[in-house]
Amino acid sequence: MVDDEAIVRESIKDWLEDAGYQVATAETGEEALELIGKRDFGFMILDIRLPGKTGIEVLKEVKAQRPWIKSVIVTAYPSAETTAEAARLGAIDYLIKPVVPDGLEKLIRETIESAGREPTVTTVEVRPKPPVKAPEIKRSVVITREGLKTLVEGLAEDMEVVGVKSRNGKYDYDKITAFAELSLNYDVSVTPPTRYLLPPLETLFKFKLGAALELKPAADTTRRAIIGVHPSDIKAMEMLDEAFMATNPDPNYHARRQNTVIIGVDCLNPSPKSFAPSMGTHLAETGFDLLLTDIGDDRYVVNVGSAKGDELLEKHTKVREPTGDEIARQKAVRDEAFYKYRLSLNVPRERLPKLLDDSYDSPYWESRSATCLSCGSCVMVCPTCFCFNVQDEVALNLKDGERLRHRDGCTLIDFARVASGENFRHDKASRFRHRIYRKGKYILERYGRIGCVGCGRCATACLADIASPLEAFNALAESARIQEAARRVISEIQPRTELYTPRPAELVRVRELTAREKVFEFRFKDGSALGQLPGQFVEVSVMGVGEAPISISTSPTRGKSFQLAVRNVGDVTNALHKLQAGAVVGIRGPFGNGFPIQALEGRDVLLIAGGIGLFPLRSLLQFILDRRDSFKRVILLYGSRSPAERLFPEELADLSQRRDIEFHETVDKGDATWQGNVGVITTLIPKVNIDPKKTIAIAVGPPIMYRFVIGELKKRDLADDNVIVSLERRMKCGVGKCGHCQINGVYVCQEGPVFTLTQLRKMREAV
Amino acid sequence: MKPKVAFFDFSGCEGCQLDALNLDAGDVVDLLNAVDIVNFREVMTERADDYDIAFIEGSVTRESEIARLQKIRSQAKVLVALGACASIGGVNCLKNHLPMEEALRIVYGDKAGYYDTIPARPANAVVAVDYYVRGCPPVTGELVKVVKALLLGKKPEIPNFPVCVECKMAGNICVFERGKTCLGPVIRAGCSAICVTSGRHCWGCRGLVDEPNVDSEKDILQKYGLTVAQVVEKFKIYNTYGDVAK
Amino acid sequence: MKSINLKVNQITRVEGHGNIVLKVSGGKIQELKWEVTESPRFFEAMMRGRYYEDVPYLASRICGICSIAHTTASIQAVEAAFGIQPSAQTMLLRKLLFNAELLESHVLHVLFLAAPDFLGAGSVFPLLQTHPDIVVMALRLKKLAYNLAEALAGRKTHPLSCEVGGFAKMPDLKELEAIRKRLEAALVDFDTVVGLYKGLRIPDFTRETEYIALKDAGEYAFISGDIASTDAGIIPLSNYLKVTNEFCVPHSTAKYTRHKRDSYMVGALARFNNNHKQLLPRAQKVAAELGLKAPCYNPFMITVAQLVESFHAAEDSINLIDQILSRGVATEDNAVKPKAGRGIGAVEAPRGILFHDYTFDKNGVLTNANCVIPTNQNHNNIQKDMEALVPLILDRPEDEIRLRLEMLVRAYDPCISCSTH
């Protein structure tokens, strides 16, 4: 409890102690930081106005040193700037003075409970709904074709207009220069309009190589109207909004979205492959600025979906109130269209997740995917597919470069392949299944919106004729009921402009560990700390070469610089290995959940490191050693392939001298110099004595190690909850967007990389 | 030290090399700032035997070319196959379906005895190849991309997904929907599906992806009306050197 | 008495592999040979058994420089065999596409391959320092030709959109309009090149020979017409074999040809000698300025004739674009019905007259092919020119003889891998 007013400080302390909490108080920020340096806290209540260091400054330092401490700020004069700043620095809420004890206690209880609660992996935490102000406006008007023409021509003067045009007997979106080019009565567009929000290829940011790394964001802010969007595609856009703007708001997507006007049109002649009604997407109530229904006689009923839509009508054209007859007509043409759909789902769509849950081992995947070409057509034409890859492109002058993102997809062979060659979805069947699971389950569970809008494009595009999710769902039909996932409405949000742009960090020191591994020490150019938790990772950029996820190898207790230990296996890692002190790299993060430190406190901790698994574990080990009193026994088992490949040998030698840690080591193959154990790491486990009630085991190593280590630990009766591993997956974005790291429904970069065995058992693809 | 770059032509149309020159003036300047071109018979008189990166164009179709290629390999630090002929054998391998004497007779008649030839083969059938710039011809600037990647110390990015991916990105209507046929689903991308975008179909000039589902592609071609012989014919044009054209 | 043992192994700055061998002892020429060592690829054998649709695609791969010429000749041979008459729109687009390649090829030769000889450099790269404007301009002109071809056929080397029956994709008229502007500017650039060539000393050497080219009553022929010879007048296309008379020599993997004399010449100079009256006005004027007058018997003037033709092609392209813009373009149905039969296609490739002659079975599968390439018609003439030239310069230093012989070969702008095919 940090406050300079004694009365506030002491009264809150009393309340909380009465409620059963341990409370320490501080009068100034400096005092608070000193306390925090000595002891661990779970929760901090902080006055913003303090003598000396301000509350904001204290928050900053706490975030860097003890990021797991939850803070609430208290202020008598709330201002939008300070609360926003505090929120950015991780404050979970703010309270306005005078503080009522009930509110505070409740807040602390909920926060602590939610932190202690094991995050259930397959359910998504849905954030509290922001005030629902969804359809800003709901009214209908009537516009004539002539009036529509005036509207389109008017729009064309203000912005780029794209719309559906006929092309070789099909329809597709393209730039519109004259109203006559527009086809408003079409079945389906070859490519989805979502490509104007998430283009096949775009620049995330530009950079200039050199001592001072220059980065320039590159968001497309072209003002654009998309005309003729079918309701199913509108629903797809709403789903993308959820994925790209609700959490980790994507600056490039956001810029496009903010500058896009959507003028929808009801689909009156659906494609024979569409099954939109089954997915509940043949009509749309939200997600557009204007929505047209062709009621014949060159008249359209226009549903106005936003204030912007209203303004556009006002500015560019004339509309009138609809007659009762015209409203009836709108309903009639929609009904007529409804009966034109040929295909339908044989199970209620609410049941899809359960249906898929029960079908994981179905022979369907193997047999149906035998003819899959892994051609990616299904994902490239899909309005709800959004996975991507990221690449650096440098000009011939070898100075100017840009980081590009381009579409990628889970049915392509290399989607889940990592540098070591391991491919986490190497067979057609698992890739095929993954896509169908995304369409029917994972996306729904993550975003609360269905992952397939039933447009039928994939079914048309797939030459092997196997891609339609409808066909898969119907084939797998089974019954069970699940709750329809909650819906969210996206409100005003600020994009995180720095989402993809790394922060420049300077290489302070490099040290060679073995022939293949080096350890790098970095410091941010702006002097700030990384603020990591042990077990988290960063994305490291060598500009021009690319970005790679690397675990942080040092504890936050060891000062502002941080170390990354890297094995040279591919482009980025190789480029890192060539760097000399003074070089500048880009860092994003820290990402991921990190090791559950609070759960370890007061327990016996068994650390098992295989090979470079020591890299992430080292930060945890340092952390534990620095606050040794908070933990009971600490046991470290470490296995390397050969004596020459032992990492940090001097540190290992140190450890073996220490009395407060039990350290055992082995090598797969010994040599003349080696006097210690020989054998794989599992042979060390029987050597230590473990109290299964008190011990938490944390294992990090190559995928193959886990199976054996887990088996061995189970023999010692450790509960699944007390076995923790860190998983490697291919990663590109680190922020839960690009899709590469996904294991079933879980994004490893978000919910992981650290998982308990209980969680792991629910993720079928994991081991 | 600027890396020294050399170009060598074997049996081919030399289109790959000439296209490599299709750069803007600024790019030519930048390129010459970054590398020394020491051997490029097509456009320059000077030649040298000291080079770091050798680009090989054309396939090997004579005994004498085998030794020549081996010598280049022994001198080059990095050897790059440029174009379909060098990467996968290219159209030249069509003659491999005939006995060599027959091919000689068809072209030279009774004077066949003046000349010699062996079945055509890609560079990697003779020496180790480090990188491939695929295509017949490669798309403009692709070679420069490889040079840049080598200068920046990364592997040149070579897609291992089929042409369909880029074809869809380009927004094309699939040729199968127009009643024609295409090898795109099993052929390695990198060309932005230029042939489909230009109104035609994919002939397969960039070679197969790593794990092509050739059986499925053959079924699909038949489903769209091709005879077995025509299906084989499709694969023959570029992909004879492997054994899919059977 | 002078002895020379000269061998130019793989002459540079030409397309393909060829050697010059000169042995002189006691002042007497013992051996003088233009050797073509290019590895043959056996296109005529490879074309057999191919479906008609793939034949022009394959024919294109005969040559990376003149792939549009091969594709066009091949398409026209298939069309002739099947009795297809291309539409007026197709002919306009084909001519325009053809001009693009002619421009590109001539620019490449005039400014990249031949010019370094006149400017005393080994390649265009050092010219970047000494004559930067010229190089930048040359790259600009090349780019223009590339862009024109790209607008019409997707790409320049191995064009895509042109197929049997017509064009598979229509060009974007806005793009053509923009290119038209650049063509106007190109005419100014070409004037600069004329200035440059005016100052150069073109070797003075003449040897009269037979000059053969396509001739069309309506225009300076490139993709239509019959065969014209300065010795024999007009010969119908169907009789082309009587003109070419191919034969083999052991030192050349490319075949040789001869007609009325020991050898004949094809290419820009042969076209000029036969058709100069049909050149467009700008080209006529430039020919006069550069001292190119028909008949011209100096092979070193081929490069000059190419420059003159560049003017013609640029001017013609502007006219063609105007016609296309005023009539618009419409997608046509290029459906083709194969039938059994033989067809001959002839065009004037940048380096001269080119024949493709195919026979198909009723399913449209090719059973026989014969391709006669411009450079294989010129090889024999190069040999004969050398034989006439060497005695005149035998008293010069060896290096000069070597350079002069190389320049002679380069003047022909030989396309060797193409000639061997």
Ligand SMILES: Cc1cc2nc3c(=O)[nH]c(=O)nc-3n(C[C@H](O)[C@H](O)[C@H](O)COP(=O)(O)OP(=O)(O)OC[C@H]3O[C@@H](n4cnc5c(N)ncnc54)[C@H](O)[C@@H]3O)c2cc1C
């Ligand atoms: C959470 C996490 C922590 C890691 N920590 C470390 C560490 O501390 N030290 C270390 O040496 N290695 C670590 N790795 C592995 C490291 O990320 C890869 O070796 C590295 O990405 C290879 O990239 P590259 O560019 O050198 O190879 P390339 O083969 O050129 O890789 C191309 C791209 O593919 C992706 N990719 C390839 N392999 C992997 C992979 N294994 N994991 C994620 N993305 C991949 C990356 O985006 C990479 O940029 C970690 C991986 C993860 C997921």
Ligand code: SF4
């Ligand atoms: S499901 Fe169909 S479209 Fe998708 S990758 Fe497989 S074959 Fe291609």
Ligand code: SF4
């Ligand atoms: S999965 Fe297929 S049907 Fe569903 S939205 Fe995507 S493309 Fe449309």
Ligand code: SF4
């Ligand atoms: S790959 Fe194609 S363009 Fe290149 S040399 Fe061979 S035939 Fe010519």
Ligand code: SF4
């Ligand atoms: S046209 Fe060819 S490359 Fe394009 S999607 Fe269809 S099959 Fe694939």
Ligand code: SF4
């Ligand atoms: S589409 Fe096919 S044939 Fe055309 S360039 Fe690409 S790979 Fe080659």
Ligand code: FES
């Ligand atoms: S979603 Fe991109 S790395 Fe996890």
